[in-house]
Amino acid sequence: MRFSRRHRARATGDESVLPLTNVVFLLLIFFMLAGRITGPQPFEINPPRSASDAAADAGSIEVQIAAGGALALDGRPITLDALAEAVRREIDTRPDAPLRLKADGTGEATRVVAVMQALRKAGADKLRLITVAAANP
Known part of the structure; x- marks a missing residue:
């Protein structure tokens, strides 16, 4: 039994x-x-290195300090x-x-202390310092 070969139509470019x-x-x-x-950051921050592996909390109040001393609260200068x-x-509110507190690791420590004092005046009793996990040697 022999089947006839039928020529299949070639697919067009669209198909x-x-x-x-x-x-x-x-x-x-x-x-x-x-x-x-995530929202855009007002400036680039390179946090200090840490040995802790704890992850940052979502939905938190975040204060950022740039290397030059500029401040931002939840991404707003x-x-x-x-x-x-x-x-x-x-x-x-929350x-x-x-x-x-997310501070640049190359920034001045006196600026970080001044910000921490302002946060204490605001009624903050607990503050979490954000760091970047250190690379394993």
């Missing part, structure tokens, strides 16, 4: 690109769902004079939210 387009869109959706969405009142309002 051959369709599977590739599907894969690209699936990858795009995957990375959109799997990626972590702020002055040292306005920091205490703004943190007091945040603590009143009393259970942890307060985190």
Whole structure:
């Protein structure tokens, strides 16, 4: 028994690109769902190294100090004079939210101490210093 060969029509350009387009869109959706969405940082901060492996808390009140001394509260630039009142309002609004301090490791320690004093005036009784885990030798 002999079967006749029929010539299959070649796929047009649109049909051959369709599977590739599907894969690209699936990858795009995957990375959109799997990626972590964070707001833009007002300045770059390189925190000091630490031996601790504890992860930072999400939904916390975060004060950032740049190497040059610039301050930000939850990603918004702020002055040292306005920091205490703004943190007091945040603590009143979210009393259970942890307060985190993320300072650049190359910044001046006196600036960090001044910020910590302002946070104490605002009523902060617990403060978490954010560090980066040290690389294993």
